[in-house]
Amino acid sequence: MAAACGSFRLRMRVCGLFSAPAVRLTRERSLVRPPHTHHLSSSHLCGFRLKPLTGTKRSKMFVGRWHGNLQHRASKLSTFACLFQYQPYSAEPMPPSTAAQTRRLYAFEVPPQRNVEKPLPPAGGLVQAATTVSVAIDESTESISVGKWIDADLQIDSASQDRSHVIRNLAIAIAFGSDADALSGAAQIAAHLSACTDARSKDSLLMIVVADDDKATEVKLWTFPQDSVFQFSPSRRLGKGPSVQATEAFSRGSHLRKAAVFRGQNRRTDFLSCRVVDFQVNASARAAADFWIERFLDARLSLGSALGTRILAKVLRETVGAAGNAEERLELVGAAQALRQSNREKWSIASVADELLREPARSNLLAHPVAKRNKDSLFSLDRDAFDKLINFRVYQLDTGVWVSAPFTDEPEGVEIEKVGDDRRLTATGLVVAETVRSRHA
Amino acid sequence: MLSEADLRSRYKDRLPVLEQVRQDLAIETSEILAEVPHIDRISYRVKSVDRFVEKVRGKATNSVYNEPLREVEDQIAGRVLVLFRSDLAVVMDAICNEFTSVELRRKAPRTTEFGYESDHSIFVIPPQVMPSTWKNAPSAPATFELQVRTLFQHAWAEPQHDLGYKNAKNLSEDSERELAWAAASAWGADQALQRVAERLSLEPKIEPSSAT
Numbered sequence: 001m002a003a004a005c006g007s008f009r010l011r012m013r014v015c016g017l018f019s020a021p022a023v024r025l026t027r028e029r030s031l032v033r034p035p036h037t038h039h040l041s042s043s044h045l046c047g048f049r050l051k052p053l054t055g056t057k058r059s060k061m062f063v064g065r066w067h068g069n070l071q072h073r074a075s076k077l078s079t080f081a082c083l084f085q086y087q088p089y090s091a092e093p094m095p096p097s098t099a100a101q102t103r104r105l106y107a108f109e110v111p112p113q114r115n116v117e118k119p120l121p122p123a124g125g126l127v128q129a130a131t132t133v134s135v136a137i138d139e140s141t142e143s144i145s146v147g148k149w150i151d152a153d154l155q156i157d158s159a160s161q162d163r164s165h166v167i168r169n170l171a172i173a174i175a176f177g178s179d180a181d182a183l184s185g186a187a188q189i190a191a192h193l194s195a196c197t198d199a200r201s202k203d204s205l206l207m208i209v210v211a212d213d214d215k216a217t218e219v220k221l222w223t224f225p226q227d228s229v230f231q232f233s234p235s236r237r238l239g240k241g242p243s244v245q246a247t248e249a250f251s252r253g254s255h256l257r258k259a260a261v262f263r264g265q266n267r268r269t270d271f272l273s274c275r276v277v278d279f280q281v282n283a284s285a286r287a288a289a290d291f292w293i294e295r296f297l298d299a300r301l302s303l304g305s306a307l308g309t310r311i312l313a314k315v316l317r318e319t320v321g322a323a324g325n326a327e328e329r330l331e332l333v334g335a336a337q338a339l340r341q342s343n344r345e346k347w348s349i350a351s352v353a354d355e356l357l358r359e360p361a362r363s364n365l366l367a368h369p370v371a372k373r374n375k376d377s378l379f380s381l382d383r384d385a386f387d388k389l390i391n392f393r394v395y396q397l398d399t400g401v402w403v404s405a406p407f408t409d410e411p412e413g414v415e416i417e418k419v420g421d422d423r424r425l426t427a428t429g430l431v432v433a434e435t436v437r438s439r440h441a
Numbered sequence: 442m443l444s445e446a447d448l449r450s451r452y453k454d455r456l457p458v459l460e461q462v463r464q465d466l467a468i469e470t471s472e473i474l475a476e477v478p479h480i481d482r483i484s485y486r487v488k489s490v491d492r493f494v495e496k497v498r499g500k501a502t503n504s505v506y507n508e509p510l511r512e513v514e515d516q517i518a519g520r521v522l523v524l525f526r527s528d529l530a531v532v533m534d535a536i537c538n539e540f541t542s543v544e545l546r547r548k549a550p551r552t553t554e555f556g557y558e559s560d561h562s563i564f565v566i567p568p569q570v571m572p573s574t575w576k577n578a579p580s581a582p583a584t585f586e587l588q589v590r591t592l593f594q595h596a597w598a599e600p601q602h603d604l605g606y607k608n609a610k611n612l613s614e615d616s617e618r619e620l621a622w623a624a625a626s627a628w629g630a631d632q633a634l635q636r637v638a639e640r641l642s643l644e645p646k647i648e649p650s651s652a653t
């Protein structure tokens with residue numbers, strides 16, 4: 001596999017296209033299959049009005065291109081419009097000392113080959129001129145807000161002497177191994193990703209970055225999905241008019257992009273956990289939700305389901321207990337009801353606060369001492385356990401009235417007396433809110 | 442490699458944070474095992490400065506620890522004591538469902554001997570108890586140790602640790618034999634309790650009122 005990977009030369013560009021910013025990987029020589037690129041000449045565009053606009057980043061890119069001074073203009077424009085041209089195997093000076101310096105960068109075009117009997121090795125290998133691409137990857141990393149990162153632990157073989165795990169072993173080889181071992185490790189991760197990717201998916205671009213700072217080494221695994229884009233070229237100097245290519249590119253801004261970042265040194269206590277980006281973690285399709293963390297990384301959420309559910313229930317109960325008024329209490333009870341009825345599996349305290357609560361209930365929930373510590377930790381909500389923990393009692397009366405009483409064994413103002421074989425419920429209290437619903441709580 | 446004074450000083454500085462993590466882990470372990478029967482006690486401790494330095498210095502000649510402040514994994518250690526041998530696996534399963542294990546070892550003597558028995562495990566410190574100053578800090582501990590034992594395993598292990606483990610070179614043959622006999626007795630008591638518990642679980646329950 002290493003030999004096959006080494007035979008590829010890569011040209012990489014970060015280019016502004018007519019969709020989200022994308023990373024385009026072009027093979028100089030294709031051993032797998034031809035690139036999916038379709039060219040449209042300017043004649044195909046008759047009837048289209050390509051009118052330069054002003055005032056937007058996208059239109060600035062147009063203007064820059066119309067004036068033909070592409071690279072100069074691009075350097076002044078936003079990331080969206082920037083363009084980096086890489087020459088194969090040209091040594092590029094490392095940037096001045098920064099927090100982390102890229103030492104190795106690998107890129108692979110990864111075809112979906114789950115359940116394929118004889119999978120082909122993904123095409124790619126070491127990217128020699130890595131600095132600028134790594135800057136683009138850093139931008140991708142930094143663009144993810146803190147709350148979107150997910151803590152995950154690798155499912156280490158705890159019976160093994162050396163804490164063996166497929167991704168951990170390979171990440172350590174890529175970070176600390178010889179050049180040959182690192183290349184082989186990167187190719188194996190690409191093959192593993194390919195074997196985990198369902199055939200319904202498009203190709204993806206796997207980029208593996210190794211960067212060092214003065215304390216530790218980071219290994220970043222990024223995968224960018226393929227997207228259909230147009231690439232525009234004015235070509236005015238040739239007198240042929242503009243041309244447009246309908247092509248495929250790997251999108252840096254896609255909602256389907258994913259990342260895993262390991263940080264540490266080459267020792268048995270490190271590379272056991274990682275931080276993950278996966279916007280599909282709550283996808284309704286199980287295969288999509290589990291793809292990155294469970295199937296590819298063979299990891300699990302750091303906060304377990306039972307513990308996370310207990311923590312959330314505790315925080316909700318205690319915030320309800322401390323609520324300043326009935327309206328806030330009702331807001332929190334409503335959030336608990338919504339959680340019970342939601343089909344969504346994974347929650348964090350922050351996502352409950354942000355998505356189900358308004359102020360001041362939101363801030364009060366997040367201000368709970370336990371919530372402060374746990375707010376961004378994602379976990380799978382165990383609904384049965386949650387029901388028991390919040391003690392949500394719902395009574396249906398023979399009159400068609402429903403009475404729901406959360407968070408307590410003996411709800412205040414509710415009396416239940418035994419009358420023969422039946423029980424009679426009496427509820428008293430002030431009405432503080434009234435809503436019309438198609439169903440009871 | 443840090444000098445002993447530096448090691449001692451840096452570890453001492455860490456103790457308040459270790460103490461906070463210890464408390465949080467103890468609470469979370471209690472939560473996890475809240476509905477598991479036959480738990481005698483759950484306890485966590487922070488390794489003392491002397492024990493930490495002793496552990497690092499004792500093995501330093503073999504270069505076991507390049508970064509002891511990170512690599513010594515029992516800076517925080519917990520212990521769960523259970524009533525019956527069959528509870529060992531139940532407890533470990535419950536904890537493994539919530540904390541991520543990286544190492545599980547059943548320490549037991551050879552089948553022809555009696556001695557130390559305990560289930561030792563290493564878990565990743567979960568992010569919700571990890572102090573913010575430790576996140577991404579390469580010298581902060583990432584793991585903690587947890588032992589699960591029966592009461593009788595513990596009853597033998599604790600005094601043996603004091604008597605035998607620390608004075609291994611000074612023990613006479615008679616003392617070694619007596620410790621082994623105590624271990625065999627503890628093992629036998631565990632087996633007997635387990636058998637009785639299993640018999641009772643198979644027998645129909647007798648209500649107190651019908652028994653009188």
